[in-house]
Amino acid sequence: MTTPPFNQYLGVKVERFDPDKSIATLRLAAHHLNRRGVAHGGVVSSLLDSALGAAVIASIPKEWWCATISLSVQFLEGVGEGTLTGTGRVVRRGRRVAFAQGEIRDQKDRIIAVAQGSWHLWPFRPGMQGGESSPHVIVAATGESIKVGKIIGIGRNYAHHILEMGGGAGDAPVLFTKPAGAILHDGGTIRIPPEAGAVHHEVEMVAVIGKRCTAVSREEGIEHVLGFAVGLDMTLRDLQKQARERGEPWAAAKGFDTSAPVSTVTLRDQVGDGSGLRITLDRNGKRCQEGTTSEMIRGVGELVAFASRQMTLERGDLLFTGTPAGVGPIAPGDVLEARLEKVGSLRVEVAAAESGHRGR
Numbered sequence: 001m002t003t004p005p006f007n008q009y010l011g012v013k014v015e016r017f018d019p020d021k022s023i024a025t026l027r028l029a030a031h032h033l034n035r036r037g038v039a040h041g042g043v044v045s046s047l048l049d050s051a052l053g054a055a056v057i058a059s060i061p062k063e064w065w066c067a068t069i070s071l072s073v074q075f076l077e078g079v080g081e082g083t084l085t086g087t088g089r090v091v092r093r094g095r096r097v098a099f100a101q102g103e104i105r106d107q108k109d110r111i112i113a114v115a116q117g118s119w120h121l122w123p124f125r126p127g128m129q130g131g132e133s134s135p136h137v138i139v140a141a142t143g144e145s146i147k148v149g150k151i152i153g154i155g156r157n158y159a160h161h162i163l164e165m166g167g168g169a170g171d172a173p174v175l176f177t178k179p180a181g182a183i184l185h186d187g188g189t190i191r192i193p194p195e196a197g198a199v200h201h202e203v204e205m206v207a208v209i210g211k212r213c214t215a216v217s218r219e220e221g222i223e224h225v226l227g228f229a230v231g232l233d234m235t236l237r238d239l240q241k242q243a244r245e246r247g248e249p250w251a252a253a254k255g256f257d258t259s260a261p262v263s264t265v266t267l268r269d270q271v272g273d274g275s276g277l278r279i280t281l282d283r284n285g286k287r288c289q290e291g292t293t294s295e296m297i298r299g300v301g302e303l304v305a306f307a308s309r310q311m312t313l314e315r316g317d318l319l320f321t322g323t324p325a326g327v328g329p330i331a332p333g334d335v336l337e338a339r340l341e342k343v344g345s346l347r348v349e350v351a352a353a354e355s356g357h358r359g360r
């Protein structure tokens with residue numbers, strides 16, 4: 001037997017989900033009252049949490065999840081009988097937080113209590129990742145889900161990283177791809193494949209293509225970008241080194257499941273052309289990669305032009321634009337936090353792959 005959610009257990013009924021006016025009701029019974037015969041504070045709070053929470057839920061996409069951060073209740077009147085009606089509305093909604101307020105009235109239309117609270121918003125239910133829906137990214141401002149067709153990576157786009165990898169600063173960029181299914185969303189877990197050798201983090205600005213283009217110019221390139229995200233180009237470094245030495249493709253080194261963690265997308269009109277943005281990666285709270293996108297040898301417009309000469313780019317394609325210096329190994333138990341100025345942040349954990357895992 002499973003216990004119903006607390007508000008249902010109390011008898012709270014959510015009658016309407018609406019960002020502007022959600023409604024939850026509760027018919028008072030003896031077990032809701034304290035010794036003085038008025039509704040218990042916890043009962044009143046729970047009804048408000050339900051009404052305000054319903055407004056928040058109505059304001060986010062279906063697959064999103066939210067949790068109450070704070071709820072402040074002012075109790076105005078005691079009430080001992082009849083049906084209480086709670087209403088809630090969202091007063092402000094940001095990318096990861098929503099503010100809501102509301103009130104409870106009794107049957108005589110007296111205001112019993114008022115409340116305001118804040119809610120944390122996630123793009124996904126905790127623990128949910130991959131497999132359950134086709135690969136996609138989510139636009140933070142609107143919650144719109146954009147299907148991802150392909151993921152293109154650019155190697156050798158920051159001089160310092162080229163040098164730390166033993167290359168020459170004048171080396172041409174290299175283009176590689178990852179399967180779209182390699183996407184991992186904020187809050188997910190990177191699964192290190194068995195016998196993978198060294199696995200490295202590469203924090204990168206990700207450009208999301210907004211419309212189809214083939215062989216566009218550098219100037220046109222930026223116009224085809226819908227927005228930006230921050231991502232991690234997870235790389236099996238030993239395998240990549242081996243492939244390089246043998247002149248073999250990088251597919252296995254770059255394309256394992258969960259090898260493309262990516263944040264929500266911030267639209268281009270909020271970000272500009274993607275230059276001059278501070279980009280960082282913290283591993284277990286310690287800064288390990290830091291740079292600005294101005295250090296990129298080729299800017300976003302030029303990279304779109306470059307990639308679009310190799311293959312037609314479609315709406316929803318992701319372009320990983322290269323990593324600044326400071327790449328290094330990760331291990332199970334690590335927490336990685338990537339940030340890109342004006343764009344957003346991404347937090348993922350690291351674990352060993354489950355063995356014998358078939359399907360999802």
Ligand code: ZN
Pocket residue numbers: 153154155202204233320322323
């Ligand atoms: Zn990379």
